[in-house]
Amino acid sequence: MKNIIQQIFGSALIKKTHAQFAWVDDLAEMDDIAALKYCYQQLAIIIAQMQAEQDVDYKVLLELLIQLEDVNYTRLEKLSCQFVQVENLKPELEINISEACYNYCRQSYIAHLKVIEKVINPNKFKLDGNMPVIILGRAIYSAMQMMKWRMFTQASPPTKMWIQLFMLYRIASQQALLNIPIELFKLSPSTSLSAYFVQMCMLGQLTQSNLHKQQVDIAYRVLTHWLTRAHISKHFTPEQYLFFVDLEKDFPAKRMRNFEPNEQCRYWELDELEKQIKVGVTVSDRGEIPESLLGAKIESVKRLNDTLSIMLAEWTKTNYVRQRRKEPRQATSKTAKVNAGIINICNQVQQANQISSGLRLSKDGKSFDERLRSHTALTQLSNITINSGSLDTWIVTDESLHGLGTRVNKYANILARPDKLIGLMMDEDPSQIMIGIIRGVKPTTNNQLKVGIEIMSRHPNWVQLRQLRNEELFAETVSFVANKEQPANFDIGLFSGIYLPIEAGLSSISTLILPKLNYKPNTSYAVSISGTPKRAILGEPIESCDDWIKVAFPF
Known part of the structure; x- marks a missing residue:
């Protein structure tokens, strides 16, 4: 040149x-x-x-x-x-x-x-x-x-x-x-x-x-x-x-x-x-x-x-189908605390479940037992609180059974990316939490983003899992997994996940969302849901992205 x-x-x-x-x-x-x-x-x-x-x-x-x-x-x-x-x-x-x-x-x-x-x-x-x-x-x-x-x-x-x-x-x-x-x-x-x-x-x-x-x-x-x-x-x-x-x-x-x-x-x-x-x-x-x-x-x-x-x-010149919403959405105006990252979302679901079950939380979002254990535990179990500044506040502008429309500031928010798994805790009711995936992000006026979210579950549950060793008896493992007095941090094999039940109009099978780092397919796991233990062989992921996988879990 x-x-x-x-x-x-x-x-x-x-x-x-x-x-x-x-x-x-x-x-x-x-x-x-x-x-x-x-x-x-x-x-x-x-x-x-x-x-x-x-x-x-x-x-x-x-x-x-x-x-x-x-x-x-x-x-x-x-x-x-x-x-x-x-x-x-x-x-x-x-x-x-x-x-x-x-x-x-x-x-x-x-x-x-x-x-x-x-x-x-x-x-x-x-x-x-x-x-x-x-x-x-x-x-x-x-x-x-x-x-x-x-x-x-x-x-x-x-x-x-x-x-x-x-x-x-x-x-x-x-x-x-x-x-x-x-x-x-x-x-x-x-x-x-x-x-x-x-x-x-x-x-x-x-x-x-x-x-x-x-x-x-x-x-x-x-x-x-x-x-x-x-x-x-x-x-x-x-x-x-x-x-x-x-x-x-x-x-x-x-x-x-x-x-x-x-x-x-x-x-x-x-x-x-x-x-x-x-x-x-x-x-x-x-x-x-x-x-x-x-x-x-x-x-x-x-x-x-x-x-x-x-x-x-x-x-395509033929058989073109214009993208349209599957169902009408109802206009609304409410705010939600939004978080991403599978570990953060697990903690967020755990907190919402605690509130829903009537457990009183302190101002920082911890129960009495958690605060008591924090004096001896090397690491605190939860870093997500009701008023946590680490969460982003999104405005929900419309909703339907299957999805939400939200509005966020494009400069203040880094979570608004397609295919991002998020948890939404509604400000009007902190016990109400939804798990969703961002499906659409469109710039609008005044430096705003219109974010479309597909709802995966309106009733997620926090679970704990542990991979079973070949020689390990399930009965011995259940007592450990279900023991709420023992901090999870003391066993590196114990990790959190999210259970998504069957919900009319949203899902036809129950599933688990788990950290990709902790998951090994076609392996036996001890799973504790709301204190109920279960042994299951979890198969190949049916969906996977970023730091999480979704796997079928009949319960």
């Missing part, structure tokens, strides 16, 4: 660039996050200079942007892989990585827009060769990275981002640049501006599908490897096209439904992509990754299969 710039602008410019932006050389000595933060700060200074209409050499700045993106391309790829592959990142690290990557991409995108505004007009500024295609493509790339990182954290893209993208499309269309083959980075798939445009619009369309971060990353990689050519049309032919954008509106691609075309609409077909996705689903069903995706760095075949199935359901 540097050779291209040198051929266009001359070797004198390269020397000038090196002198003016020598700080770029310092990036090699920094770690990835620190380097992106430093680039963000330097780009902010440059953007401020452009906005103040100070004397800026846009040829030099163009060289800087291209050089920075070449240097940081690998960094962004590395951080993206780390971010999505690690299941339980510490909240501080998750925020640090996502904000550093997003802010850098955001500043790079703004800088591109400023430069394009000055240099893209061929009557005022002459760019030779493929440079107009390259700078437009790099701008779209920055926008797509920016949106991807927003989707990772369930956040909305910046206001007017789609209007700005459509402006870039208009420029490319006017200068007949849309279908010129382009390879933006070394070893990246050869594509075109029209394909980049459609890739971004279709990724944006998936924001309504509540993908978790691994699925967002896979969808991005599938699009960049499979959708490398696209024809964008002004003409409305409903039998041919399925998706469209309106260049005057700040929205991504929409499916044509109750649609009235106008001259600002643009259309494209996805027939070839749909065929590839169908083949991909079939291949991944066999436990294999399609050969055409081997270079896409997709690690999990199961996640690939799940993501392709979602993409196919959303984008």
Whole structure:
């Protein structure tokens, strides 16, 4: 890329660039996050200079942007892989990585827009060769990275981002640049501006599908490897096209439904992509990754299969089923203490059960026996209290038999992630606790998130378990497991779980939710529920995610 710039602008410019932006050389000595933060700060200074209409050499700045993106391309790829592959990142690290990557991409995108505004007009500024295609493509790339990182954290893209993208499309269309083959980075798939445009619009369309971060990353990689050519049309032919954008509106691609075309609409077909996705689903069903995706760095075949199935359901031309609620919800307004993490939820259920059974708790949420034992126990049994500051307060806005709708502040809450197991203790009745799974997270106005929760149980029970040794008699174990006077901390084999009974409309079998770390399938366990002992052989998990598993338990 540097050779291209040198051929266009001359070797004198390269020397000038090196002198003016020598700080770029310092990036090699920094770690990835620190380097992106430093680039963000330097780009902010440059953007401020452009906005103040100070004397800026846009040829030099163009060289800087291209050089920075070449240097940081690998960094962004590395951080993206780390971010999505690690299941339980510490909240501080998750925020640090996502904000550093997003802010850098955001500043790079703004800088591109400023430069394009000055240099893209061929009557005022002459760019030779493929440079107009390259700078437009790099701008779209920055926008797509920016949106991807927003989707990772369930956040909305910046206001007017789609209007700005459509402006870039208009420029490319006017200068007949849309279908010129382009390879933006070394070893990246050869594509075109029209394909980049459609890739971004279709990724944006998936924001309504509540993908978790691994699925967002896979969808991005599938699009960049499979959708490398696209024809964008002004003409409305409903039998041919399925998706469209309106260049005057700040929205991504929409499916044509109750649609009235106008001259600002643009259309494209996805027939070839749909065929590839169908083949991909079939291949991944066999436990294999399609050969055409081997270079896409997709690690999990199961996640690939799940993501392709979602993409196919959303984008299929036939048999499309619009997602709707299974049942109406009743509006309400109440608050609940919400917790995540299987150990924390077990403690929360134990406390709610104690309150329900009439056990008086102290102000810190402990019974008299627990406070008495705390004088001798090495570790307290429970760290969850009625007014615990470690719990998040969510507002329940609507509910039905099977689910809840809640509203939370997106900046104050780190629990709102799809497929997250949570416990909800209602403030109006601390004995009432529900176990649920987050199924949908959508950004709304005023920095709020609308969180949809599928209820697993309204009557969970705290249980204790212990794996039985082959030579151990059950009668000997029961007395130990059922002994409430003995702190659980004194036996490392004793652990807590949650019993979910059969509930009309919610579940047809009784199950246990257990810590993944403590569970061994097809093993005998002694289980104590409300003081009632039972021996059971627990089989393979029927559901598993994060730090928990769910297993059938006939009781």
